[in-house]
Amino acid sequence: MKPIIDLTAVSVERTGERVVRHVDLRVIEGSWFGLIGANGSGKTSLLRALAGRLPFAGGSCRIAGVEMIADRPARAMHFGFSPPADTLPDALRGREVLELVGGNIETIWLRLGPLRGALGLDALLDRWIGDCSAGMRQRIAIGLAFAQGHTRVILDEPFNWLDPVAAFDLRQALRAMVDNGLTLMTALHDLGTLAVACDAGIMLASGNVAMALDSRLLVTAAQDPQAFERQTIERLRAASAP
Numbered sequence: 405m406k407p408i409i410d411l412t413a414v415s416v417e418r419t420g421e422r423v424v425r426h427v428d429l430r431v432i433e434g435s436w437f438g439l440i441g442a443n444g445s446g447k448t449s450l451l452r453a454l455a456g457r458l459p460f461a462g463g464s465c466r467i468a469g470v471e472m473i474a475d476r477p478a479r480a481m482h483f484g485f486s487p488p489a490d491t492l493p494d495a496l497r498g499r500e501v502l503e504l505v506g507g508n509i510e511t512i513w514l515r516l517g518p519l520r521g522a523l524g525l526d527a528l529l530d531r532w533i534g535d536c537s538a539g540m541r542q543r544i545a546i547g548l549a550f551a552q553g554h555t556r557v558i559l560d561e562p563f564n565w566l567d568p569v570a571a572f573d574l575r576q577a578l579r580a581m582v583d584n585g586l587t588l589m590t591a592l593h594d595l596g597t598l599a600v601a602c603d604a605g606i607m608l609a610s611g612n613v614a615m616a617l618d619s620r621l622l623v624t625a626a627q628d629p630q631a632f633e634r635q636t637i638e639r640l641r642a643a644s645a646p
């Protein structure tokens with residue numbers, strides 16, 4: 405199958421230091437691609453560059469067959485991307501932030517589909533962002549990534565701060581949307597979600613691909629998530645050993 409996102413030897417620099425090095429990855433349309441790796445391994449930097457929030461320092465980034473390595477605005481237009489939850493404006497209510505990004509709330513609900521209930525967004529519409537807990541902010545931030553109706557969405561650690569019920573409901577809703585055609589990329593720290601929900605992925609270590617997690621491996625992982633967790637933890641430990 406032809407990839408919709410095709411990165412070859414991409415690099416990203418932060419303050420002059422190369423933090424993503426010659427990474428290759430391919431994402432098939434209508435699939436969920438997971439990135440795992442130690443803190444500081446480059447997941448956020450790679451996702452932010454793909455979403456046009458940072459420049460690439462080299463390589464090739466083809467999206468739907470079009471080269472976009474040097475075109476940050478085109479990449480930013482192409483993907484839904486949630487802002488970091490702690491950067492949402494305190495002085496606005498949930499509804500105002502969502503409508504600023506996605507227009508009329510009824511249209512936004514249509515775009516969000518099962519995420520509206522999974523994220524409990526109705527209860528947050530009239531709440532000031534400044535009065536929201538970290539998990540409430542996270543719910544709104546995830547909603548924003550879908551508010552414009554993108555069919556390709558990038559989420560950086562979307563399960564952070566969510567309570568167990570919300571995390572479960574979000575995972576189910578995202579999986580249902582992927583089964584319906586959404587292409588999703590997420591950074592994850594939760595190996596259980598990677599095993600049971602993702603179709604493919606990579607493990608990053610010090611900005612390099614330490615392990616490709618292909619669909620065959622993840623099908624096996626879903627059958628025995630505990631064994632997958634043990635093996636992956638060993639790989640992560642080895643990959644981040646000094």
Ligand SMILES: Nc1ncnc2c1ncn2[C@@H]1O[C@H](COP(=O)(O)OP(=O)(O)OP(=O)(O)O)[C@@H](O)[C@H]1O
Binds near residue numbers: 418448
């Ligand atoms: N705003 C920034 N300015 C300068 N360097 C940064 C910045 N953000 C991250 N870095 C550096 O880039 C490298 C990769 O960080 P990045 O945030 O991409 O890792 P990560 O895998 O997402 O980590 P985590 O799991 O902790 O979120 C680290 O060495 C980090 O110190």
